Amino acid sequence: MVYEILEENNLCNYYSYSDNPGKSKKNSFESKDYSYLDIDELKDKFVNYSDSEISQASFMIPDMHCSSCIWLLENLTRFDENILESKVNFPAKKLFVKFKTKLKLSTLVTLLDRIGYEPDLSFENLDQESKKNTNRSLYIKLGIAGFAFGNVMMLSFPEYLAITDNPESLGNFFRYLMVALSIPVFFYSASYYYVSTWKGLKSGTINIDFPLTLGILALYFRSLFEIFTDSGPGYLDSFTGLIFLLLIGKIFQTKTYDFFNFERNFKSYFPISVVVKKDGVETPVPLSKLEKGNKILIRNNEVIPADSYLLSGNANIDYSFVTGESIPQIRKVGDKIFAGGRQHGGIIELELYRDVSQSYLTNLWNEFKQTKKLISVYTNLSNLISKYFVYILLTISIAAFVFWLPSGWVHAVTVFSSILIIACPCAAALSTPFTFGNTLRLLGKNQFYLKNAVSLEKIAQTKAIVFDKTGTVTSNKYFGIEFVGTTLDDFEKTLVKTSVKNSLHPLSKIIYKHLEESLEVKPDLFNEFAGLGTECVTGEFKVLTGSLKYLNNNGITVSDKLSVDSHETTKVHIAINNNYRGYFKITNSYRTEVLDSIKKLHDKYEVFLLSGDNDSEREYLSKYFLNADNLHFNMSPADKRDFILKIKNEFQSVMMIGDGLNDTGALGSSDTGISVTEDLMSFTPSSDVILRADELSKIGNFIKLAKDSLNVIKINLVISFIYNIVGVTVAVQGNLTPLFAAILMPLSSISVILISFTGTVLASKKRGLL
């Protein structure tokens, strides 16, 4: 059985592990230093419980993706006898480990890293206890409502079947039992609706929960009145059933994507500790204790936590997190290095000239945070309609009350409450959670992950779409590469390939991929000078690859014609046997399928492009962005945000699609911010939607599906109103019976739920998303 599961997921080296659990992966694994985790204050972030014997810790493991991962992670006990138990929560991608306290946390994390599951140690990786608790209480509310519903239904059967010959006392016993069962439902299970209505009224709006609460109150007190005055059986079956259905809808709606963090702070991208060098001693220091003037060491692949000067080492900084531009930039000793960059290559030493909290990046972030709309002025469709609905409902019921008043106020009140009961818009209230919940699920299948259902409504209203260029329209994964200079023959290509193969530099890897078809040989000598270039000797040929400066240092003269280039592009220069041969020009390449789909978007939406780069590619892009005035270059992050705010006046609903931190302001100030990412687990600026880059070309279809789901809700509203009209017609005449209510209410609810499901599934089929 297990083997079959593995067969499907042959990515996991399940058997290689289970043969020899305890042995590490043999492949080149760069040992990271986790010793800082043994500092007490950092330790507390992961350890939930600890006494002298046993500790318990939880980690977020972004890399777990299949059942074998679960198997492996739950068998951690075999790797180390000090690990007592490990348990996985797969949907949340969390691992809980129970271990003997003498085991160091750093040892544990190193073990996880070694078997390929590096925990996400970022700052915000703290327990979301409150969220868990609200979910649990919702289940308990549902449990109580379901319990009461079932039993009340059973106790109501004699009434439905009009069995009247049972002794009077037994009938009363049944009724009082129903009252007892419904008390916790009224006070506990339904409490959300009272709170929500009250909050809505306090802020001056009438939301969909208002008529629901009216219905609930009318149902409950009318039932109590009937039972205690012995004038009827009451509607407690309908009451408990209604709450039960409403809570199911609520649970369906709250099912979101546990493992995504839509409100990520930039700090989650930073390391949680940095090695500080003081008087020649290197000590790990938590980020919060880092101060201006500290000298820090940054290793390969580490992120620079604060603005600093480069003291020594070859800085080769990748700012993709900040700008979306993933080709690293070279910095010289003495240069300023801004926070957020990732070092590629050797160790560098930096001196901080600003505190972490005052860095450029932090300021950028905080500035944008303020612009994020604080009041969510969403006009939820059902809320809007329910406002009118409430007015009409109250008018009808009061009119009926006045009409029936001459025949006694008891009868008038009966009719009045009957109308409120039967018009309780439970079908309409259920339609939204089920339709949106299902649409969210369908979109999630296409790697389009929404923060919540409200965003869906905003997406449907989109009028203008704004694209960021770097990292969004261009790809971070694929590169355009071109050799400029004396053409290399096959043999020379082999030499170059051999040389880049051995280099760790990201640019070398790109060139290596480009030269895929060439042969490669084993070099006799290979040296890499981090941040500068490589030297590779094969037989009698010596190949130098690297920066222009590196080649110059080696005494190679470069012809002016080749070295001068007006655009600032990324180049890797090549010299063979001290003869300069030219350079590889590396540019980000466009996602062509995205460009094609952008062209199609022009029919329905106004499309814009914003870029922080110069306009050298305007001509190429204007083939796809048809309105030349909508292309904007040289935009700073603040410009982007201001631009969004400006066009928001013109086009009510603006969608912004971006990736890096430089788009944060724009994403925040737009109506729908979509952050595009190559890797779903990597950092994304706070946004409404997280979208996998590969699926970006479907953006038009996503918007259409959002519109379709709104239409499904509209259809549902019409249907539920038809039910209501039928019900109210009966109620106005004073003929409402408990049986009629008990049938009409579930019938309308269930038909609405069915329409929600089939409607959204059909729509996504039509849009090619299923």
Added chain:
Amino acid sequence: MSVFYILIGASLFVALIFLIAFFWAVKSGQMDDTYTPSVRVLFDDDLSDKNKISNNKQDKLEKKA
């Protein structure tokens, strides 16, 4: 008809036990993760144990034969 009092009481009592069991299940975190246990149940406890089990089965089969 007074037997109804006892019957209803008994049925409510049984239902209440299940309600309490449900509370316990929610409180102990069974609703927090509804996916992982479905996978976990498919794992064998230990590979060496698995061999033993299959040996046992074979023994039984042999005995039957």
